[in-house]
Amino acid sequence: xxxxxxxISDISKLERINLANNVLGAIPGTIVKLENLKVLNVQKNNxxxxxATIHKAPALLTLLAxxxxxxxxxxxxxxxxxxxxxxxxxxxxxxxxxxxxxxxxKLVASGNKLIELPDASVKVPTLKYLDVSENEISYIPExxxxxxxxxxxxxxxxxxxxxxxxxxxxxxxxxxxxxHNKLPALPDQICSLQFCLVELQxxxxxxxxxxxxxxxxxxLRTLNVANNELETLPTSFFELxxxxxxxxxxxxxxxxDGLQNLTNLETLDVSMNSIPSLPEDIGKLKALKExxxxxxxxxxxxxxxxxxxxxxxxxxxxxxxxLLESLPDNICKMPALRELDVSDNKIRALPSKIxxxxxRAKVNTDSQSSYKTREPSDTLAPGQTQTDNASASGxxxxx
Numbered sequence: 001x002x003x004x005x006x007x008i009s010d011i012s013k014l015e016r017i018n019l020a021n022n023v024l025g026a027i028p029g030t031i032v033k034l035e036n037l038k039v040l041n042v043q044k045n046n047x048x049x050x051x052a053t054i055h056k057a058p059a060l061l062t063l064l065a066x067x068x069x070x071x072x073x074x075x076x077x078x079x080x081x082x083x084x085x086x087x088x089x090x091x092x093x094x095x096x097x098x099x100x101x102x103x104x105x106k107l108v109a110s111g112n113k114l115i116e117l118p119d120a121s122v123k124v125p126t127l128k129y130l131d132v133s134e135n136e137i138s139y140i141p142e143x144x145x146x147x148x149x150x151x152x153x154x155x156x157x158x159x160x161x162x163x164x165x166x167x168x169x170x171x172x173x174x175x176x177x178x179x180h181n182k183l184p185a186l187p188d189q190i191c192s193l194q195f196c197l198v199e200l201q202x203x204x205x206x207x208x209x210x211x212x213x214x215x216x217x218x219x220l221r222t223l224n225v226a227n228n229e230l231e232t233l234p235t236s237f238f239e240l241x242x243x244x245x246x247x248x249x250x251x252x253x254x255x256x257d258g259l260q261n262l263t264n265l266e267t268l269d270v271s272m273n274s275i276p277s278l279p280e281d282i283g284k285l286k287a288l289k290e291x292x293x294x295x296x297x298x299x300x301x302x303x304x305x306x307x308x309x310x311x312x313x314x315x316x317x318x319x320x321x322x323l324l325e326s327l328p329d330n331i332c333k334m335p336a337l338r339e340l341d342v343s344d345n346k347i348r349a350l351p352s353k354i355x356x357x358x359x360r361a362k363v364n365t366d367s368q369s370s371y372k373t374r375e376p377s378d379t380l381a382p383g384q385t386q387t388d389n390a391s392a393s394g395x396x397x398x399x
Contacts, residue, residue, distance in 0.1 A: 001019065001022040001023065001024060002022070002023050002024065002025065003024065003025070003026075004019065004024060004027060004028055004031075006028050006030050008028075008030075008031065008034075009028075009030040009031060009033040009034055011034070012034065012035060012036065013036055014034050014036060014037055015036050015037060015038045015039070015059075016037075016038060016039040016041075017031075017034075017037065017039070017040050017041065018039075018041045019041060019042045019045065020041050020042065020043040020044050020045070020064070021043070021044045021045075022044075022045050023045060023046055024042060024045040024046060024047055025045075025046050025047060025048065026047060026048070026049065027040075027042060027047060027050065027051055028051070029051040029052070029053050031051065031057070032051065032053050032054065032056040032057040034057065034059075035058055035059060036059050037057055037059055037060055038059050038060065038061045038062065039060075039061065039062045039064075040057075040060060040062070040063050040064065041062075041064040042064065042065050042068070043064050043065065043066045043067050043068070043087075044066070044067040044068070045067075045068050046068065046069055047065065047068040047069060047070065048068070048069045048070065048071065049070065049071075049072075049074075050063075050065065050070065050073070050074050050077075051074070052074050052075070052076070053076075054074050054076070054077065054080065055074070055076040055077065055078075055079035055080045055081075057080065058081060058082075059082060060080055060082065060083055061082055061083060061084045061085070062083075062084060062085045062086075063080075063083065063085070063086045063087070064085075064087045065086075065087065065088050065091070066087045066088060066089040066090050066091070066108075067089075067090045067091070068088075068091050069091065069092055070088055070091035070092060070093055071091070071092050071093060071094065072093060072095070073086075073088065073093070073096065073097070073100070075097065075099065076099075077099065077100075077103065078099040078100065078101075078102035078103045078104075078126075080103075080104075082104075083103065083104060083105055084104070084105035084106065085105055085106045085108075086103060086105070086106065086107050086108070087108040088107075088108070088109050088112070089108050089109060089110040089111045089112070089131075090110070090111035090112070091109075091111075091112055092112065092113060093109060093112040093113060093114065094112070094113045094114065094115070095114065095115075095116075095118070096109065096114065096117070096118050097118055098118040098119050098120060098121065098122055099122075100118065100127065100130075101118075101120050101122045101125045101126075101127045101146075101147045102122055102124065102125060102126055102127065103126065103127050104126040104127075105126075105127070105128060105129065106127075106128065106129035106130075106131075106152075107127060107129065107130055107131070108129075108131040109130075109131065109132050109135075110131050110132060110133040110134045110135070110154070111133075111134040111135070112132075112134075112135055113135065113136060114132055114135035114136065114137050115135070115136050115137060115138060115139070115159075116137055116138065116139040116140075116141075117132065117137060117139070117140055117141055117144070118141070119141050119143055120141055120143040120144050120145075120146045120147050121143050121146060122146065122147070125146060125147045125148060125149050125150075126149055127147055127149060127150060128149050128150060128151050128152065129150075129151065129152040130150060130152065130153050130154070131152075131154040132154065132155060132158070133154045133155065133156040133157050133158070133177065134156070134157040134158075135157075135158050136158065136159050137155065137158040137159060137160060138158070138159040138160060138161070140155070140160065140163060140164050140167075141164070142164045142166045143166070144164060144166055144167060144170070145164075145166035145167070145168075145169035145170065147170070148169075148170065148171065148172070149172065150170050150172065150173055151172050151173060151174050151175070152173075152174070152175045153170075153173060153175070153176050153177070154175075154177040155176075155177060155178050155181070156177045156178060156179045156180050156181070156201065157179070157180040157181075158180075158181055159181065159182065160178065160181040160182060160183060161181070161182040161183060161184070162183070163178065163183065163186065163187050163190075164187070165187040165188070165189035165190075166189070167187065167189065167190060167193075168187065168189030168190050168191070168192035168193055169189075169192065170193065170196075171193075171195070171196055172196055173193055173196055173197060174196055174197060174198040174199070174219075175197075175198065175199045176193075176197060176199070176200050176201070177201040178200075178201065178202050178205070179201045179202055179203040179204050179205070179224070180203070180204040180205075181204075181205050182205065182206055183202070183205040183206060183207060184205075184206045184207065184208060185207060185208065185209065186202065186207065186210065186211055187211075188211045188212075188213060190211060191211050191213035191214060191216050191217055193217065193219075194216040194217045194218055194219065195218065195219055196219055197217060197219055197220055198219055198220065198221050198222065199220075199221065199222040199223075200220065200222070200223050200224070201222075201224045202223075202224065202225050202228070203224045203225060203226040203227050203228070203247070204226070204227045204228075205227075205228050206228065206229055207225060207228035207229060207230060208228075208229045208230065208231070209230070209232075209234070210225070210230070210233065210234055210237060211234070212234045212236055213236065214234060214236055214237050214240065215236035215237065215239035215240060217240065218242060219242075220240060220242065220243060221242065221243060221244045221245065222243075222244065222245040222246075223240075223243060223245070223246050223247070224245075224246075224247040225247065225248055225251070226247045226248065226249045226250050226251070226269070227249070227250040227251070228250075228251050229251065229252060230248065230251040230252065230253060231251070231252045231253065231254065232253065232254075232255075233248070233253070233256075233258065233259075235258070237258070238258035238259065238261045238262065239261075240262060241261075241262065241263065241264060242264055243262050243264065243265060244264055244265060244266045244267070245265070245266060245267045246259075246262065246265060246267070246268050246269070247267075247268075247269040248269065248270055248273070249269045249270060249271040249272050249273070249292070249294075250271070250272045250273075251272075251273055252273065252274055253270070253273040253274060253275060254273070254274045254275065254276070254299070255275065256270050256273075256275055256278070256279065257279050258279075259279070259285075260279045260281050260282050260283075260284045260285055261284070262285070263284055263285060263286065263287065264287050265285055265287060265288050266287055266288060266289045266290070266313075267288070267289060267290040267291075268285070268288060268290070268291050268292070269290075269291075269292040270292070270293055271292045271293060271294035271295050271296075271318075272294060272295040272296070273296060273299075274296070274298070274299045275293070275296045275299060275301055276296075276299045276300050276301060277301065277303070278293070278301075278304060278305055278308075279305070280305050280307060281305075281307055282305055282307050282308055282311075283305070283307035283308055283309065283310030283311055284307075284310075285311055286310065286311060286312055286313060287313055288311050288313060288314055289313050289314060289315045289316070289336070290314075290315060290316040291311070291314060291316070291317050291318070292316075292318045293318065293319050293322070294318055294319070294320050294321050294322075295320075295321040295322070296321075296322050296323075300323055301322040301323055301324065302322070302323045302324055302325050302346070303324065303325070303326070304319065304324060304327060304328060305328075306328045306330075308328060308331070309328050309330045309331055309333070309334055311334065312334070312335055312336060313336050314334055314336055314337055315336050315337060315338045315339065316337075316338065316339040317337065317339070317340050317341070318339075318340075318341040319340075319341065319342045319345070320341045320342060320343045320344050320345070320364070321343070321344040321345070322344075322345050323345065323346055324342060324345040324346065324347055325345075325346050325347060325348065326347060326348075326349065327342065327347065327350065327351055328351075329351050329352070329353075330351075330353075331351060331357075332351050332353035332354055332356055332357040333353065337357065337361055338360070338361045338362065339361060339362045339363075340357065340361060340362070340363045340364070341363075341364040342364065342365055343364045343365060343366040343367050344366070344367045347365070350365065
């Protein structure tokens with residue numbers, strides 16, 4: 001379809017229009033006469049402008065206009081009386097006006113040509129959800145703190161090298177994504193989001209340190225700082241007892257001692273760091289369901305503490321691409337384990353009960369040096385006695 005007939009406005013009871021995947025060049029202004037229209041889907045067309053009178057559509061809740069040729073939003077878009085969701089992603093929009101902060105709901109403008117966010121000096125902000133990922137944004141205005149209604153902000157895959165400290169004043173912000181930028185540090189004020197921020201995505205930046213005040217972020221449940229330049233984690237970090245999902249992979253950490261104190265963790269990824277050993281009391285992570293320790297071969301990670309078998313909730317354990325020479329004997333008795341990957345190590349003898357584990361779990365032992373199945377006492381940790389081995393590795397004897 002190349003053109004929408006003007007007569008469509010005569011269908012007064014129409015609530016939804018789906019015109020996606022056509023070759024429409026425009027939307028007739030008469031469409032605003034549809035008093036009951038709630039959803040307008042014009043995705044994947046050739047539309048260059050939206051009707052200037054779009055704000056006169058009295059019932060419009062959802063406007064889907066992604067994958068078109070839009071270069072701007074209508075000047076009165078914020079006046080749509082009941083609008084909840086606007087998607088103009090993957091268009092040709094180079095700039096936004098500050099009226100976007102007065103849109104009462106969600107705005108997705110990812111994949112455009114934005115180089116900055118507009119000044120946010122508005123009297124009555126109502127925007128709750130803003131996604132401007134995959135643009136060329138290098139500047140966030142300090143007035144962003146005035147958009148006090150924001151709960152969700154996605155700035156990922158842009159050109160940011162600095163964040164304004166004023167972000168810390170967004171007291172309702174529960175989700176912040178700043179991944180895939182050029183940030184060397186996070187502003188200390190980000191810790192002021194202590195009572196609201198639930199998820200922080202900050203992977204693929206140039207972060208060298210984390211703010212010392214991270215321990216104050218009592219609401220934080222998910223943190224992803226993978227693929228940065230972190231060498232250490234601040235001591236205060238290990239006070240984040242409420243944290244459930246943590247990804248610190250692809251950094252330069254040479255120790256993860258302290259992480260075992262985050263006892264509510266459910267997923268932990270410490271892959272591709274410089275870790276030569278794991279905490280001896282790593283078994284304290286009893287809520288952990290997924291643990292990835294991949295690719296530390298360059299730093300002689302040759303041994304896994306027997307304490308790991310105390311992780312009664314662990315379902316997935318990936319130890320691939322290290323220098324492991326053995327596994328704890330009772331790893332096969334971990335009750336929840338459903339996936340074990342120890343491929344690309346130097347294990348010469350697998351635990352004697354490995355076949356029983358294979359019967360209920362996916363086990364990958366590929367690319368080992370030639371190995372055999374060993375009896376429980378065959379391989380001991382350095383300095384360990386037969387008695388030590390029996391007690392340390394036996395989860396069956398625990399209360």
